[in-house]
Amino acid sequence: MKGIENKKASEGSVMSPEVFKKTFLRSFPLQGCFCYERMQNVGFAYQMIPALRKIYTNKEELSAALKRHLAIFNTTPAIVTFITGAAIALEEKFKREKDAGIECDEESINAVKTALMGPLAGIGDSFFWGTFRIIAAGIGASLAANGSILGALLFLLIYNAPHLLVRFHGLKIGYKSGVTFLSSISNGGLIAKLTEVAKILGLVVVGSMCASMVKLVTPLVIKYAGAEVAVQSIFDSILTGILPLGLTFGIYKLLQKGFKTTTMLWGMIALGIIGSVLGIL
Numbered sequence: 276m277k278g279i280e281n282k283k284a285s286e287g288s289v290m291s292p293e294v295f296k297k298t299f300l301r302s303f304p305l306q307g308c309f310c311y312e313r314m315q316n317v318g319f320a321y322q323m324i325p326a327l328r329k330i331y332t333n334k335e336e337l338s339a340a341l342k343r344h345l346a347i348f349n350t351t352p353a354i355v356t357f358i359t360g361a362a363i364a365l366e367e368k369f370k371r372e373k374d375a376g377i378e379c380d381e382e383s384i385n386a387v388k389t390a391l392m393g394p395l396a397g398i399g400d401s402f403f404w405g406t407f408r409i410i411a412a413g414i415g416a417s418l419a420a421n422g423s424i425l426g427a428l429l430f431l432l433i434y435n436a437p438h439l440l441v442r443f444h445g446l447k448i449g450y451k452s453g454v455t456f457l458s459s460i461s462n463g464g465l466i467a468k469l470t471e472v473a474k475i476l477g478l479v480v481v482g483s484m485c486a487s488m489v490k491l492v493t494p495l496v497i498k499y500a501g502a503e504v505a506v507q508s509i510f511d512s513i514l515t516g517i518l519p520l521g522l523t524f525g526i527y528k529l530l531q532k533g534f535k536t537t538t539m540l541w542g543m544i545a546l547g548i549i550g551s552v553l554g555i556l
Contacts, residue, residue, distance in 0.1 A: 289329045289367050290360075290450050297325035299446055302359060305352045314349040319359070326363040330370050340366060346385050350392040351399025353438045358391050360449020406476050407434050413484045420488075489519035495555050 305318035411433035419426030550556025
């Protein structure tokens, strides 16, 4: 944050420590007023208020700027500060050019927001919803299943540590480099590579969780010509953990077909009871 202050101080930077802190804290309730018409627009406008109040001292200009940021907006909450920082820098530039009598287009601010929110949401969803959350849940659930309080603590820590770092530094990078930084990583193919890495990592974690946390074995024994053959040993010789894997894929397929999670839950409970009574599970 000091780097931003030192670099921009001579230019009358709007991103003072107070504005930075307020904007950062206001980024958390981004979805507090979510609606399906304009999604996160109110939350985004709310976090822009501290900076806009410093940029626009005229009430009419401040009102127009706030209305400008009430356009439809939707992205991953963890990375929203990248766009916030860029939007603040653009508002600052717009005000400076307007005061200097230079022709400028205020719609370009929303155009940049619209251009950024999609690609960044792709990265944010892949990493935070599809990777960090799954890893945190897997580690936390395995510890919690053994009765350890560390399960809940590690779940929160593993997910929120990278989330808070990205949210904090994203505001600095977005304001300092803004569109230039985001355009460079997009044109260089870094966004696509990061998304692919997140997908692969997420799939590896899900596969590991299926093998370690889904328990399904059969005690069924087949007697043939005086010999006893355990059915489970046949399955293990084909592929270790084939029954948990088959159950996982079966549930996934049914969910794809529109079955409700509650229906699936009661179905598995019923299947477990019936299988246990019949001696096959």
